[in-house]
Amino acid sequence: NAGVTQTPKFQVLKTGQSMTLQCAQDMNHEYMSWYRQDPGMGLRLIHYSVGAGITDQGEVPNGYNVSRSTTEDFPLRLLSAAPSQTSVYFCASSYSNWYQPQHFGDGTRLSIL
Amino acid sequence: AQSVSQHNHHVILSEAASLELGCNYSYGGTVNLFWYVQYPGQHLQLLLKYFSGDPLVKGIKGFEAEFIKSKFSFNLRKPSVQWSDTAEYFCAAPGAGSYQLTFGKGTKLSVIP
Numbered sequence: 001n002a003g004v005t006q007t008p009k010f011q012v013l014k015t016g017q018s019m020t021l022q023c024a025q026d027m028n029h030e031y032m033s034w035y036r037q038d039p040g041m042g043l044r045l046i047h048y049s050v051g052a053g054i055t056d057q058g059e060v061p062n063g064y065n066v067s068r069s070t071t072e073d074f075p076l077r078l079l080s081a082a083p084s085q086t087s088v089y090f091c092a093s094s095y096s097n098w099y100q101p102q103h104f105g106d107g108t109r110l111s112i113l
Numbered sequence: 114a115q116s117v118s119q120h121n122h123h124v125i126l127s128e129a130a131s132l133e134l135g136c137n138y139s140y141g142g143t144v145n146l147f148w149y150v151q152y153p154g155q156h157l158q159l160l161l162k163y164f165s166g167d168p169l170v171k172g173i174k175g176f177e178a179e180f181i182k183s184k185f186s187f188n189l190r191k192p193s194v195q196w197s198d199t200a201e202y203f204c205a206a207p208g209a210g211s212y213q214l215t216f217g218k219g220t221k222l223s224v225i226p
Contacts, residue, residue: 004156042117042203042216043157058213090156099212100147104156 003027006091006105013081013112021076021108023091031098032074033058034066036087037107043090048098049074081112115140115208119217126194127225134189134220136178136204146187147205147214148178157203163187174198199224 007022025032033048035058045058049068063085065077078085089108092101116139126132138146148160161172168180178189187204201221205214 040218042205042218043214044216045213092157097212099207099214100145100159100162101157101214102159104158106156 004091004093004103004105006089006108008108009106010109011111013078013110015081015083015112017078017081019078019081021078021089021091021110023074023076023105024072025074025091025093025103026072027093027095027103028071029093029095029103030071031094031096032068033092033094033098033101034064034074034076035090035092035101036060036085037090038087046076046089050098078110083112086110086112115206115215117204117206117215117217119202119204119220121220122218123221123223125223125225128196129193132189132191132194132198132222134202134204134222136187136189136217137185138187138204138206138215139185140206140208141182141185145207145212146178146180148172148176148187148189149203149205149216150200151203151219152200160189160202194222194224196224196226198222 004025034046035043047066049055091105094102118137120135146163149157150160151157163170163180201219203219204217
């Protein structure tokens with residue numbers, strides 16, 4: 001089925017480890033974004049992309065890197081994991097603009113010990 | 114800056130009851146407003162949006178929302194809720210000078226059969 005695919009669904013890391021959360025979409029959407037969702041809070045934008053090779057920072061970019069080498073993929077890298085990055089991460093795509101996410105992935109639940 | 118307030122943290126209703134979830138935003142220049150829904154164990158979905166025109170917006174699954182500029186509000190309504198409406202609902206609005214969405218903290222709706 002067409003949509004946004006995120007891997008892994010769950011991950012436990014130790015403080016200081018690095019990892020990459022994968023996100024792929026097969027709808028040929030130009031716009032993709034990464035959000036984190038913390039208990040009692042709404043989603044917060046980490047990074048977004050308006051097309052291959054073009055990315056920009058959102059509200060909470062510190063500690064995260066992104067790249068967009070293809071239209072389909074938009075990985076999120078944690079450089080040196082910290083307990084404050086324990087969260088649920090959602091990737092989203094849109095055909096119309098970067099700020100109105102239309103299709104979300106199922107999320108990655110990340111715990112940093 | 115923008116802040117989005119959802120005053121009800123958890124709402125519990127019986128099936129067939131009417132629903133109104135409050136959403137207030139702070140930045141008066143906002144004209145783009147969104148409601149997203151997250152069903153248990155699923156990702157967020159766009160429920161409805163307002164960009165311009167008729168302030169009463171109809172979305173999917175019988176939901177509607179009314180944009181009242183003078184009250185800085187965009188309340189979500191449904192005349193008769195069903196058990197399947199059990200979910201968390203998020204209101205979102207862009208900020209001053211930015212398209213980036215600020216999400217409210219969410220309102221959890223539990224519908225009792």
